[in-house]
Amino acid sequence: MSARRATHRDHALVFGAGIAGLTAAAVLADHFANVTLIDADHLPESPVRRPGVPQGDHIHGLLVGGQRTLEELLPGIGAELRQAGAVTVDMGADFLLGTNCGWGTRFPSDLTGVTASRALFEWAIRRRVLALPGLTLLQKHRVDGLTGGSGVVHAARIRSSEGEVLTHEADFFVDATGRGSRAGHWLTELGYPELPQSTVDPHVTYASRTYLPPREAPDWLACYLMVTGPPQTGGGSIATIEGGRWIVTLNGLGPHGPTADEAGFLPFAETLPHPVIAEALSSAQPLTPVITTHATANRRRHVERMLDQPANFVLLGDSACCFNPVYAQGMTAAVRSVALLRAFLPQHLEGKVPAARFHRQLAAMLDTYWLLATAVDLRHPTTQGDPPGGLQRLLATGLDRLLAAGTRDHHAQHVFLEALNMLRGPASLLSPQLALRLLRAHTPRTPPTACHPPPAPRR
Numbered sequence: 001m002s003a004r005r006a007t008h009r010d011h012a013l014v015f016g017a018g019i020a021g022l023t024a025a026a027v028l029a030d031h032f033a034n035v036t037l038i039d040a041d042h043l044p045e046s047p048v049r050r051p052g053v054p055q056g057d058h059i060h061g062l063l064v065g066g067q068r069t070l071e072e073l074l075p076g077i078g079a080e081l082r083q084a085g086a087v088t089v090d091m092g093a094d095f096l097l098g099t100n101c102g103w104g105t106r107f108p109s110d111l112t113g114v115t116a117s118r119a120l121f122e123w124a125i126r127r128r129v130l131a132l133p134g135l136t137l138l139q140k141h142r143v144d145g146l147t148g149g150s151g152v153v154h155a156a157r158i159r160s161s162e163g164e165v166l167t168h169e170a171d172f173f174v175d176a177t178g179r180g181s182r183a184g185h186w187l188t189e190l191g192y193p194e195l196p197q198s199t200v201d202p203h204v205t206y207a208s209r210t211y212l213p214p215r216e217a218p219d220w221l222a223c224y225l226m227v228t229g230p231p232q233t234g235g236g237s238i239a240t241i242e243g244g245r246w247i248v249t250l251n252g253l254g255p256h257g258p259t260a261d262e263a264g265f266l267p268f269a270e271t272l273p274h275p276v277i278a279e280a281l282s283s284a285q286p287l288t289p290v291i292t293t294h295a296t297a298n299r300r301r302h303v304e305r306m307l308d309q310p311a312n313f314v315l316l317g318d319s320a321c322c323f324n325p326v327y328a329q330g331m332t333a334a335v336r337s338v339a340l341l342r343a344f345l346p347q348h349l350e351g352k353v354p355a356a357r358f359h360r361q362l363a364a365m366l367d368t369y370w371l372l373a374t375a376v377d378l379r380h381p382t383t384q385g386d387p388p389g390g391l392q393r394l395l396a397t398g399l400d401r402l403l404a405a406g407t408r409d410h411h412a413q414h415v416f417l418e419a420l421n422m423l424r425g426p427a428s429l430l431s432p433q434l435a436l437r438l439l440r441a442h443t444p445r446t447p448p449t450a451c452h453p454p455p456a457p458r459r
């Protein structure tokens with residue numbers, strides 16, 4: 001094991017080259033002469049899976065809100081994704097959504113986005129970002145600690161895959177190492193107090209595999225049987241991705257979760273509240289084995305609650321907050337956290353970047369996403385976490401009313417789809433105008449079992 005030291009002035013270091021790290025590096029490249037992006041993985045030249053993002057084997061919907069933010073950060077990325085094979089989807093017309101309250105109506109909408117594999121999303125972003133001037137990629141290097149003093153981080157301790165240890169100094173540091181971030185440990189090593197965390201864990205298991213769809217495809221491009229509360233314990237989704245393939249994910253709570261057993265995949269789909277997924281799979285051809293994961297808890301690292309924290313070290317993406325993936329919020333929250341940094345940086349580049357102020361703003365933004373994610377999860381008595389507050393209960397009831405109204409009313413379904421796609425916040429779902437409209441509509445719940453899915457609308 002050898003040791004060497006690289007020193008830069010006006011230098012930002014980004015730990016992790018996933019969605020948050022890549023987009024953060026693009027933002028920092030506008031402000032720092034040198035940006036070094038460090039990842040433990042070898043980053044492939046093509047859109048293929050890699051071990052550092054094991055979640056990439058599962059369905060990865062980038063919400064319309066996230067796509068719009070990504071487009072602001074990297075103009076033209078949507079077109080590049082389409083050119084690379086991503087599939088254009090109208091969330092109103094091409095997306096079949098079944099919940100405890102019934103089937104959402106389908107209608108041509110302005111909620112257009114793309115579906116693709118996680119590998120394609122990341123590769124398209126990576127291709128753009130790595131071409132930026134001033135950006136250096138250090139791959140196959142793992143960050144394993146920080147050095148610092150007097151309220152700032154001075155350097156990152158990095159270990160190459162060959163075991164060589166390096167120390168990289170910089171002026172600003174971003175931790176974007178994802179769900180498994182060791183930021184709390186690194187800060188404790190520097191003498192800071194323990195990083196407070198919150199966890200809400202509904203114990204969801206994901207099982208996914210890729211299929212070749214049947215020749216006679218259904219009239220939707222994406223389909224989701226979504227668990228919106230008890231007694232339902234299992235759901236599933238299918239999305240058409242590049243190459244015309246289907247990525248299929250089944251999910252279940254606690255002991256009701258799917259397993260990696262290939263022979264059990266279709267039978268699990270048959271237990272869902274409607275046979276739409278099982279029927280689609282029965283004539284499709286599996287292309288991959290079944291991959292499972294249990295790493296799905298909602299978890300926040302509350303840096304904003306630390307009275308004492310380094311002034312030049314920020315957490316972004318999953319490192320700050322990761323979500324139960326069933327609402328597909330993760331990548332959108334990651335790019336939104338980066339967009340927030342982009343708005344914050346120009347006002348604070350003189351002297352030290354006040355990370356504490358940034359973390360407070362980030363926490364305020366994450367509060368709304370957290371509220372949406374946990375409101376439904378906490379309805380399940382088996383969910384681990386603090387019991388739901390009044391706002392969470394109110395929101396869950398409001399969502400039920402909205403979903404029920406959305407089975408008949410395009411306007412209500414559009415409002416729900418906007419919330420699902422993170423284009424409107426929970427506060428707007430609790431507005432008196434909407435509440436009155438839903439109360440008047442008074443639509444009874446019609447579980448998806450009881451009726452046929454709506455056909456695609458005429459366009």
Ligand SMILES: Cc1cc2nc3c(=O)[nH]c(=O)nc-3n(C[C@H](O)[C@H](O)[C@H](O)COP(=O)(O)OP(=O)(O)OC[C@H]3O[C@@H](n4cnc5c(N)ncnc54)[C@H](O)[C@@H]3O)c2cc1C
Nearest residue numbers: 016018019020040052055060061143178317318325330331
């Ligand atoms: C099963 C599952 C399904 C999901 N489905 C969706 C979905 O449908 N839609 C959605 O929006 N989100 C989904 N997510 C969430 C999404 O994957 C994350 O929110 C998103 O990837 C966050 O990006 P990130 O950059 O913060 O972390 P990641 O993308 O996880 O990137 C972290 C990076 O850090 C690197 N790294 C880790 N440790 C180190 C280290 N010590 N040193 C250097 N590098 C390191 C890794 O190699 C990786 O490149 C899902 C998550 C899971 C678990």
